[in-house]
Amino acid sequence: MEKVKPRTLSGFMELLPAPQMQMERIMQTLRETYALYGFYPLDTPLIESSEVLLAKGGGETEKQIYRFSKGDSDLSLRFDLTVPLAKYVAQNYGQLTFPFRRFQIGKVYRGERAQRGRFREFYQADIDVIGDGKLDIINEAEVPSIIYKTFTSLGLSRFKIRLNNRKVLNGFFAILGLTEKSGDVMRTIDKLEKIGADKVKDILTGDFGVPGGAADELLTFIQTPGGTAGILDALTRYKGRNEVFDQGADELSTVARYMTAFGVPDDHFEIDLTIARGLDYYTGTVYETAMLDHPEIGSICSGGRYDNLAEYYTDKQLPGVGISIGLTRLFYVLGEQGYLNDKMNTAPADVLILPMTEDLAPAIGLATSLREAGLRVQLYGEQKKFKQKIGYADKLGIPYVIFLGEDEIAGGVYAVKDMETGEQASVPLDGAISRIRDGLAAKNAGTVIVDR
Amino acid sequence: MEKVKPRTLSGFMELLPAPQMQMERIMQTLRETYALYGFYPLDTPLIESSEVLLAKGGGETEKQIYRFSKGDSDLSLRFDLTVPLAKYVAQNYGQLTFPFRRFQIGKVYRGERAQRGRFREFYQADIDVIGDGKLDIINEAEVPSIIYKTFTSLGLSRFKIRLNNRKVLNGFFAILGLTEKSGDVMRTIDKLEKIGADKVKDILTGDFGVPGGAADELLTFIQTPGGTAGILDALTRYKGRNEVFDQGADELSTVARYMTAFGVPDDHFEIDLTIARGLDYYTGTVYETAMLDHPEIGSICSGGRYDNLAEYYTDKQLPGVGISIGLTRLFYVLGEQGYLNDKMNTAPADVLILPMTEDLAPAIGLATSLREAGLRVQLYGEQKKFKQKIGYADKLGIPYVIFLGEDEIAGGVYAVKDMETGEQASVPLDGAISRIRDGLAAKNAGTVIVDR
Numbered sequence: 001m002e003k004v005k006p007r008t009l010s011g012f013m014e015l016l017p018a019p020q021m022q023m024e025r026i027m028q029t030l031r032e033t034y035a036l037y038g039f040y041p042l043d044t045p046l047i048e049s050s051e052v053l054l055a056k057g058g059g060e061t062e063k064q065i066y067r068f069s070k071g072d073s074d075l076s077l078r079f080d081l082t083v084p085l086a087k088y089v090a091q092n093y094g095q096l097t098f099p100f101r102r103f104q105i106g107k108v109y110r111g112e113r114a115q116r117g118r119f120r121e122f123y124q125a126d127i128d129v130i131g132d133g134k135l136d137i138i139n140e141a142e143v144p145s146i147i148y149k150t151f152t153s154l155g156l157s158r159f160k161i162r163l164n165n166r167k168v169l170n171g172f173f174a175i176l177g178l179t180e181k182s183g184d185v186m187r188t189i190d191k192l193e194k195i196g197a198d199k200v201k202d203i204l205t206g207d208f209g210v211p212g213g214a215a216d217e218l219l220t221f222i223q224t225p226g227g228t229a230g231i232l233d234a235l236t237r238y239k240g241r242n243e244v245f246d247q248g249a250d251e252l253s254t255v256a257r258y259m260t261a262f263g264v265p266d267d268h269f270e271i272d273l274t275i276a277r278g279l280d281y282y283t284g285t286v287y288e289t290a291m292l293d294h295p296e297i298g299s300i301c302s303g304g305r306y307d308n309l310a311e312y313y314t315d316k317q318l319p320g321v322g323i324s325i326g327l328t329r330l331f332y333v334l335g336e337q338g339y340l341n342d343k344m345n346t347a348p349a350d351v352l353i354l355p356m357t358e359d360l361a362p363a364i365g366l367a368t369s370l371r372e373a374g375l376r377v378q379l380y381g382e383q384k385k386f387k388q389k390i391g392y393a394d395k396l397g398i399p400y401v402i403f404l405g406e407d408e409i410a411g412g413v414y415a416v417k418d419m420e421t422g423e424q425a426s427v428p429l430d431g432a433i434s435r436i437r438d439g440l441a442a443k444n445a446g447t448v449i450v451d452r
Numbered sequence: 453m454e455k456v457k458p459r460t461l462s463g464f465m466e467l468l469p470a471p472q473m474q475m476e477r478i479m480q481t482l483r484e485t486y487a488l489y490g491f492y493p494l495d496t497p498l499i500e501s502s503e504v505l506l507a508k509g510g511g512e513t514e515k516q517i518y519r520f521s522k523g524d525s526d527l528s529l530r531f532d533l534t535v536p537l538a539k540y541v542a543q544n545y546g547q548l549t550f551p552f553r554r555f556q557i558g559k560v561y562r563g564e565r566a567q568r569g570r571f572r573e574f575y576q577a578d579i580d581v582i583g584d585g586k587l588d589i590i591n592e593a594e595v596p597s598i599i600y601k602t603f604t605s606l607g608l609s610r611f612k613i614r615l616n617n618r619k620v621l622n623g624f625f626a627i628l629g630l631t632e633k634s635g636d637v638m639r640t641i642d643k644l645e646k647i648g649a650d651k652v653k654d655i656l657t658g659d660f661g662v663p664g665g666a667a668d669e670l671l672t673f674i675q676t677p678g679g680t681a682g683i684l685d686a687l688t689r690y691k692g693r694n695e696v697f698d699q700g701a702d703e704l705s706t707v708a709r710y711m712t713a714f715g716v717p718d719d720h721f722e723i724d725l726t727i728a729r730g731l732d733y734y735t736g737t738v739y740e741t742a743m744l745d746h747p748e749i750g751s752i753c754s755g756g757r758y759d760n761l762a763e764y765y766t767d768k769q770l771p772g773v774g775i776s777i778g779l780t781r782l783f784y785v786l787g788e789q790g791y792l793n794d795k796m797n798t799a800p801a802d803v804l805i806l807p808m809t810e811d812l813a814p815a816i817g818l819a820t821s822l823r824e825a826g827l828r829v830q831l832y833g834e835q836k837k838f839k840q841k842i843g844y845a846d847k848l849g850i851p852y853v854i855f856l857g858e859d860e861i862a863g864g865v866y867a868v869k870d871m872e873t874g875e876q877a878s879v880p881l882d883g884a885i886s887r888i889r890d891g892l893a894a895k896n897a898g899t900v901i902v903d904r
Binding site: 101374 | 453455456457458459460461464465466467468469472473475476487488489490491492493494495496497498499500501503504507518520521522523525527538539540542543544547548549551553554559561563573583586587588590591594710713714715762763764765766767800801804812813816817820823826827828829830831833834835844847848
């Protein structure tokens, strides 16, 4: 038969079993952490009507959309989880209770130019809190605090959440008389870290007609040093000249105070006035998250406050705060940079039972008992040589093997071998279970990410 | 602004938050149960190259494929999880250890005619065990046993796994001289339950030229009564006339014996010689699963043994056993038929903290402590009237509310209210945690499916 070469599309991550186990552990940690904060898990279709998905229209993203016809329908694959959320909330408004808190971990699609570390299919892990008409500022502090908790639970430690407030920027633009150019100015200063202050000034003055003095003042302002305390202090000195600015400064101060109350240590967040975020729809606090030892990676988790989640679908005013982890890219980077915990058990089972008798019934019974005790068990049922059987446990990294022969069955004991140390002991069922449980607790003690 | 009507495509399931919680609980039970049996979780792209995905070509399915172009690429959405598995195993053969056990819970796409209860995007939850060259018969018993365990863990009880063996059928066809028509005969008898014996006979004799006597003998054979024991007994009487038949009869007998050893009660499985399964590639044991009180629904979980998983991609002989739950349809049916446990907590949080003070820091601290104890906590931070705050807990069904005012903060006690009974008690932190934990254990004691 003519064979087709099996291959996976470029830009699509498909992991081997061991790294997939690590990815699963990360996703499970995200699900558990998000759930602790009272978020509903949500699941929306990957395909939407193009009319609905692209209601906002235009923009950079549209070229990247996977769009196609099926029958009479013009369909598109979702390119983020925010637009489907907007649709969901507008569509089910009457049946939801607000503030509506949801998380979603799902794949999204963007037909970007293929290159190393860029994915066309990738997971986003989003949380959003949506208010009906109003939403308290405390949410703008809680959302990044959840991200702090999530990353810490995964084992990441050398990261910092940087935050700013759009009102501070817009207010300052107004003070400088740049309100009409605010979109262009915002997008330009967002490039500061990438292209440097000189280039930003060139663009502001050359492309957008910002007076040189205003550009200088703006650049000095957004680069105000001193960290959170220093910047908050500096902001008070600008107060009284613009209402929006004053409101933004107050919000930043409140958010910083609450983040401390939420348990985010001072060295894990800072106000940074250069953070602008490209997207138009942010209106208040905005976030980025940097890996301190790999700033070149860019933000691993970003988001912010918006005033109008679903304006393309409904007249209802639905303000919210959301943040998104680009999970596939993060996982890729963690792997590349050696952050993934190689010591962690990635075997599909905790115990492999090797039956040494013709009749498999006793081995099956043992497997059932061990599973009832919560252990992940494989029963090796293939007709192979002993060496191959033990080699199977070895290759998969299964930490324990139990040999079950006539003697063991007759004596009601089980020969438990620790594959790492080679130690072997003959113990009754209870002893086998506690031995394996204790050993696993030690072997699985670490976190999936190791970040020193 | 002109609004676009928010809508979800027909044939795409999108659940409201409470049913979504039930669906999540089902998926979590599947993940946990499959993991107990030592299966790797696998995740493959939703999009594949059409050349790869449709390597097998032809067939009913092809018309239903979501197929489209992006740039120069001819792409298709996966329509099951078996073809991507075949691709994965062929592609990564050298890096996998066999038997390779994997589960995958993922969405698949089929552009079926839209009708109630039929979905175009739906979850399949598959397990497969793949051997390299050989695979022991015990797997053919373990796989349906895992399904028994899974359904039982979910709370389903009135179901029965029906099994047959393709070799028994093919052997019997040979005895009747029908080997050359075996594909047509197989597909025809597969319709027995739907269209009845008379119509099956008409098709066999009329369309496929099966002699009337042979058709009668076949229909009598496959309808052999007596359940597992009776049928196994009857099979021995046909033995010695065809080698394939004899092998199939032995296999059926072995599988039945092992299923009992694996703990599947006699009333939850039976041999049924009418089970044929349409798909060509099954070669040994085949399975279907019926809901006893709703036979009209058809099989909720099907699969079987195959000898060649990946013949379109590789010369390697890769036999396997697999089974698949059509999760989205099952969930739909369970909802329609009233099987979902309404008493189960579907709230996004276990506790809602209502701060009664200006300063939210003590409430935030309390939330952190409760989360550290593993409770799912929401902190209500909105500026609303008391009645609206408590109404929020009520609407979401959050089982406990904690009021935190000046007195409580000063006294180090927390006013915990059980929203169901209305009982309220002022207790210290430890007391609050144990009170809530105990209450939740009682409230969440049931299973997600209630099947009496």
